[in-house]
Amino acid sequence: METVEKLTKTLRNHGMKITPQRLMIFKILENNTSHPSAEQVFKRVKKIYPTVSFTTIYKTLETLRDLGEVQELIIDEDRKHYDPNTDTHHHVICSNCKKILDVFEDFSQHVKLPDTLKKDYTVSGFQISFHGICKDCN
Amino acid sequence: METVEKLTKTLRNHGMKITPQRLMIFKILENNTSHPSAEQVFKRVKKIYPTVSFTTIYKTLETLRDLGEVQELIIDEDRKHYDPNTDTHHHVICSNCKKILDVFEDFSQHVKLPDTLKKDYTVSGFQISFHGICKDCN
DNA sequence: CATTATCTAACAATCATTATTATTTAAATT
DNA sequence: AATTTAAATAATAATGATTGTTAGATAATG
Ligand SMILES: [Mn+2]
Ligand SMILES: [Mn+2]
Ligand SMILES: [Zn+2]
Ligand SMILES: [Zn+2]
Numbered sequence: 001m002e003t004v005e006k007l008t009k010t011l012r013n014h015g016m017k018i019t020p021q022r023l024m025i026f027k028i029l030e031n032n033t034s035h036p037s038a039e040q041v042f043k044r045v046k047k048i049y050p051t052v053s054f055t056t057i058y059k060t061l062e063t064l065r066d067l068g069e070v071q072e073l074i075i076d077e078d079r080k081h082y083d084p085n086t087d088t089h090h091h092v093i094c095s096n097c098k099k100i101l102d103v104f105e106d107f108s109q110h111v112k113l114p115d116t117l118k119k120d121y122t123v124s125g126f127q128i129s130f131h132g133i134c135k136d137c138n
Numbered sequence: 139m140e141t142v143e144k145l146t147k148t149l150r151n152h153g154m155k156i157t158p159q160r161l162m163i164f165k166i167l168e169n170n171t172s173h174p175s176a177e178q179v180f181k182r183v184k185k186i187y188p189t190v191s192f193t194t195i196y197k198t199l200e201t202l203r204d205l206g207e208v209q210e211l212i213i214d215e216d217r218k219h220y221d222p223n224t225d226t227h228h229h230v231i232c233s234n235c236k237k238i239l240d241v242f243e244d245f246s247q248h249v250k251l252p253d254t255l256k257k258d259y260t261v262s263g264f265q266i267s268f269h270g271i272c273k274d275c276n
Numbered sequence: 277c278a279t280t281a282t283c284t285a286a287c288a289a290t291c292a293t294t295a296t297t298a299t300t301t302a303a304a305t306t
Numbered sequence: 307a308a309t310t311t312a313a314a315t316a317a318t319a320a321t322g323a324t325t326g327t328t329a330g331a332t333a334a335t336g
Contacts, residue, residue: 191287
């Protein structure tokens with residue numbers, strides 16, 4: 001995700017409005033490495049704007065995803081998680097508490113779609129999900 | 139997944155019953171490489187047992203998952219998919235039609251959790267999801 | 277064949293997410 | 307600064323996948 005400042009311009013360039021709710025969501029996401037779910041974002045926004053609607057969170061996350069500003073992570077079977085870091089990177093998730101940490105290693109030299117499948121799929125990228133148990137859950 | 143024959147014994151060893159509905163689900167899954175969703179399994183069972191309940195499909199898939207006989211794939215944001223192949227392998231999914239194909243390459247020599255994270259997570263494995271567009275969807 | 281624990285099917289409930297819409301508001305225009 | 311208007315918000319309902327409940331059916335055992 002861009003800085004909140006640049007993101008503001010990006011939205012305006014797309015004819016979108018900057019609202020206090022959106023600004024709060026941007027600030028929560030900026031440099032956020034916790035991979036929050038929509039609900040976790042909602043709870044934090046609610047502390048400042050108690051009347052905020054869940055719909056606003058979902059719509060804003062959808063907007064950011066469509067702009068390519070956040071990545072939607074499909075890794076927790078129960079809910080989607082959002083990642084403002086859109087650089088190629090990977091994750092490790094705890095099967096118990098679903099805590100997600102970043103894995104910043106470049107596997108691109110070794111992880112490639114086999115040639116036999118290249119004729120069937122035009123691949124845009126890949127994601128690696130490590131599964132395990134975090135130290136808090138033992 | 140084991141053969142239907144062996145699986146039958148496994149279930150009996152666990153005090154579980156072999157019903158016609160379950161046998162049909164087992165047969166549908168045996169050697170199935172299409173990564174069906176619960177609904178796709180349901181539709182196929184329904185052709186033979188028109189009165190089968192969706193609950194039976196879900197319960198049976200849950201049972202097979204808990205026995206370690208099928209893998210639940212979290213890769214399509216809309217629904218879970220089921221894979222009778224429980225050997226470590228990976229997948230490529232079409233972002234458009236959600237068709238999933240197997241990727242049988244052993245990346246385990248190169249894909250490892252970085253040492254810096256080893257103290258935080260006890261990893262049981264990893265999954266690679268290649269994303270792209272299949273040839274049918276261009 | 278009788279017993280019994282498990283399974284099925286019908287149904288309801290849950291929960292994350294999406295759709296709808298009246299009201300509000302950002303921000304461009306006068 | 308007031309007016310205008312397209313877009314966003316919030317409230318609410320709807321959706322759809324999945325899970326929970328339970329009474330009746332059935333597989334398995336002796
Ligand atoms: Mn990340
Ligand atoms: Mn597979
Ligand atoms: Zn944990
Ligand atoms: Zn496709």
